Amino acid sequence: xxxxxxxxxxxxxxxxxxxxxxxxxxxxxxxxxxxxxxxxxxxxxxxxxxxxxxxxxxxxxxxxxx
Amino acid sequence: xxxxxxxxxxxxxxxxxxxxxxxxxxxxxxxxxxxxxxxxxxxxxxxxxxxxxxxxxxxxxxxxxxxxxxxxxxxxxxxxxxxxxxxxxxxxxxxxxxxxxxxxxxxxxxxxxxxxxxxxxxxxxxxxxxxxxxxxxxxxxxxxxxxxxxxxxxxxxxxxxxxxxxxxxxxxxxxxxxxxxxxxxxxxxxxxxxxxxxxxxxxxxxxxxxxxxxxxxxxxxxxxxxxxxxxxxxxxxxxxxxxxxxxxxxxxxxxxxxxxxxxxxxxxxxxxxxxxxxxxxxxxxxxxxxxxxxxxxxxxxxxxx
Numbered sequence: 001x002x003x004x005x006x007x008x009x010x011x012x013x014x015x016x017x018x019x020x021x022x023x024x025x026x027x028x029x030x031x032x033x034x035x036x037x038x039x040x041x042x043x044x045x046x047x048x049x050x051x052x053x054x055x056x057x058x059x060x061x062x063x064x065x066x
Numbered sequence: 067x068x069x070x071x072x073x074x075x076x077x078x079x080x081x082x083x084x085x086x087x088x089x090x091x092x093x094x095x096x097x098x099x100x101x102x103x104x105x106x107x108x109x110x111x112x113x114x115x116x117x118x119x120x121x122x123x124x125x126x127x128x129x130x131x132x133x134x135x136x137x138x139x140x141x142x143x144x145x146x147x148x149x150x151x152x153x154x155x156x157x158x159x160x161x162x163x164x165x166x167x168x169x170x171x172x173x174x175x176x177x178x179x180x181x182x183x184x185x186x187x188x189x190x191x192x193x194x195x196x197x198x199x200x201x202x203x204x205x206x207x208x209x210x211x212x213x214x215x216x217x218x219x220x221x222x223x224x225x226x227x228x229x230x231x232x233x234x235x236x237x238x239x240x241x242x243x244x245x246x247x248x249x250x251x252x253x254x255x256x257x258x259x260x261x262x263x264x265x266x267x268x269x270x271x272x273x274x275x276x277x278x279x280x281x282x283x284x285x286x287x288x289x290x291x292x293x294x295x296x297x298x299x300x301x302x303x304x305x306x307x308x309x310x311x312x313x314x315x316x317x318x319x320x321x322x323x324x325x326x327x328x329x330x331x332x333x334x335x336x337x338x339x340x341x342x343x344x345x346x347x348x349x350x351x352x353x354x355x356x357x358x359x360x361x362x363x364x365x366x367x368x369x370x371x
Contacts, residue, residue, distance in 0.1 A: 021080070021081055023081050026083075027081045027082075027083060030082070030083060030084065030085050031081075031082070033085060033086050034082075034084065034085075034086060034089075037086045037089070048123060048126070048182075048186075049186070051119050052119060052120065052123055052186045055117050055119045055120060056120075056186075
């Protein structure tokens, strides 16, 4: 705390910091599974919007004023 | 000067232990499947045919909207769920999902489902979906459930909207037929849930939920179950009587409706010391009854072409 007040080096400051919460292997595994699920959901959303655009507009998707 | 471990806990959010399965559980997949099925029937019997991709998108949005409602319901009712045997194993009472996570999850899904339905299908269906989610979360979960034994009667409307949304997704409007489907589910909900509440009354009492058997007693509940079943059965037959469905549907509706009435009569006459066998049977059959009606309507539509 005093380190940051006196502008001491970042190295000594980081040594004073608490380590925070360190994830267990199980928590890391679950976080990874959640991240993959979100990625898949976003990819599905992109595909869905693409398909609906093609279905609704067809070739007309290219027909726009420049 | 060092930070204590107690301060550490306040500075850092606790890491989530939620798995993907917990988030799926938040969406109440069994309720979702019934919602998707009834919405699909509402969509399929509509006189207007839309492109299958648009139809799929509509059903997906309705499914996600139903999932969002489930998540928001579990967020708000976590205190009740923890006290009930049937729901104590849900992700929030078990501590696997934090209430804030469920709230964020439900709100995000609700917004996405409504906006997507509005942008990709039509605004009327999206408005109906938004109303349904708000009704289920705001009117049923937050207000009626803890306030009155009529909770599932009025709140049942939320579960009855999906076929109307399916129809609206196809046509952009409404008609007599989707309103009939709404009325069938609306009058089906009280006998279905009150049959369950008869043999789960102790659970509801412990959680402080004013279900009919807790407030008015078993005798009145059994009487009300029969009353609503007597209203339900004619509505079940109405699509055939009004010419919206063929004879095959009419026969299914007549036979299964009669079976519902017989089971409701058995519930009325059931003695207190029989372990609620008649109530359990009515609860189980009521699910089959609704499935049969909607499947018959779908089959009728497919055969009629």
